[in-house]
Amino acid sequence: MSASACIFCQIARIPTTTRLLYQDELVVAFQDINPSAFRHYLVIPIEHIPTVKNLQRGQQHYTLVTHMLNVGKSLLQQDAAQSNEHRFGFHQPPFNSVDHLHLHCLALPFIPCWKFIKYSSLGPLGGFIQAETLLEKLKPSQFSQI
Ligand SMILES: [Zn+2]
Ligand SMILES: [Zn+2]
Numbered sequence: 001m002s003a004s005a006c007i008f009c010q011i012a013r014i015p016t017t018t019r020l021l022y023q024d025e026l027v028v029a030f031q032d033i034n035p036s037a038f039r040h041y042l043v044i045p046i047e048h049i050p051t052v053k054n055l056q057r058g059q060q061h062y063t064l065v066t067h068m069l070n071v072g073k074s075l076l077q078q079d080a081a082q083s084n085e086h087r088f089g090f091h092q093p094p095f096n097s098v099d100h101l102h103l104h105c106l107a108l109p110f111i112p113c114w115k116f117i118k119y120s121s122l123g124p125l126g127g128f129i130q131a132e133t134l135l136e137k138l139k140p141s142q143f144s145q146i
Pocket of ligand 2: 091
């Protein structure tokens with residue numbers, strides 16, 4: 001799929017009816033169209049990166065994903081401070097819904113509660129990777145030049 005046909009590229013680059021919760025030069029955030037929890041936001045890079053499989057270990061993607069996570073954390077902190085668990089992560093292909101990298105930011109509880117299966121790394125599908133786990137994989141080795 002070309003970037004111009006990508007729904008998330010359109011949200012990130014073209015003014016649409018989607019209300020952005022946050023935007024800067026690297027990322028935008030908006031509500032999941034089909035929320036699975038008390039609060040359910042998506043943070044996406046403006047650059048078209050298809051999936052977590054396209055991320056590489058090193059400073060560039062490590063910094064990008066760290067930034068996405070920080071944006072998600074502060075949005076949930078602001079909108080769902082009363083929730084007892086915030087969860088952040090990505091679906092790995094073939095379990096991702098849209099081929100444009102998106103960080104799921106969930107303030108629990110899940111609604112309806114069985115939705116937890118979709119956002120659990122221990123679920124039967126095993127397709128969900130927590131943001132912190134992904135960051136460990138992307139972390140530049142301490143010997144590489146920054
Ligand atoms: Zn895209
Ligand atoms: Zn997804």
